Amino acid sequence: MAIIFGAGIISSEVSRKTIQFLLARPIRREDVFTVKFIVNFAALALVVLASTVVLYISVVATGHKIPVVEMVQNIIMALAGMAVIYSIAVYFSTVFDRTLKSAMVTGIIAMGLFVPGFFSKLHYYSIYYHMAGSDIALGKGFPLIPLIVLIIITAAFYMLGRNRFKKRDF
Numbered sequence: 001m002a003i004i005f006g007a008g009i010i011s012s013e014v015s016r017k018t019i020q021f022l023l024a025r026p027i028r029r030e031d032v033f034t035v036k037f038i039v040n041f042a043a044l045a046l047v048v049l050a051s052t053v054v055l056y057i058s059v060v061a062t063g064h065k066i067p068v069v070e071m072v073q074n075i076i077m078a079l080a081g082m083a084v085i086y087s088i089a090v091y092f093s094t095v096f097d098r099t100l101k102s103a104m105v106t107g108i109i110a111m112g113l114f115v116p117g118f119f120s121k122l123h124y125y126s127i128y129y130h131m132a133g134s135d136i137a138l139g140k141g142f143p144l145i146p147l148i149v150l151i152i153i154t155a156a157f158y159m160l161g162r163n164r165f166k167k168r169d170f
Contacts, residue, residue: 002082003110005044006089007103009036010165014097019170033094033165037158041086045079073142074133080150081131085110087157094164 092102117126
């Protein structure tokens with residue numbers, strides 16, 4: 001979902017030739033980029049939260065219990081991991097004029113991020129390991145350091161995309 005939400009954030013505007021209308025307003029490019037980034041990520045987060053609520057209700061309805069604190073921690077890690085993939089997709093949306101190209105490149109990168117998970121000594125370095133809440137499920141506590149790393153990676157790709165959008169000639 002993160003790829004779908006992020007890949008077209010700018011490239012779809014370019015391919016539909018609506019980017020000029022978007023930039024014609026007296027609003028700084030950085031602000032346009034930031035608002036689009038936040039609004040689309042908020043929509044992605046809303047989908048995740050809604051599906052989590054449905055899952056929680058289903059589990060409770062079957063007589064099982066899920067500790068709310070662990071569930072919230074898992075949501076935080078899932079959103080942090082998705083933010084990384086999303087920010088990569090948004091960055092490539094500023095690189096390519098076609099949404100399909102940015103989605104394909106991001107998809108290839110996202111598949112490459114699976115690789116550490118295949119090796120027992122490297123699985124801890126996989127984004128997906130942390131998105132799944134593995135440390136939380138294994139009783140190792142909340143993975144604060146990985147969360148910080150995911151936030152830094154997201155911020156880096158956000159800034160790369162923002163700067164590219166600011167300087168790009170449309």
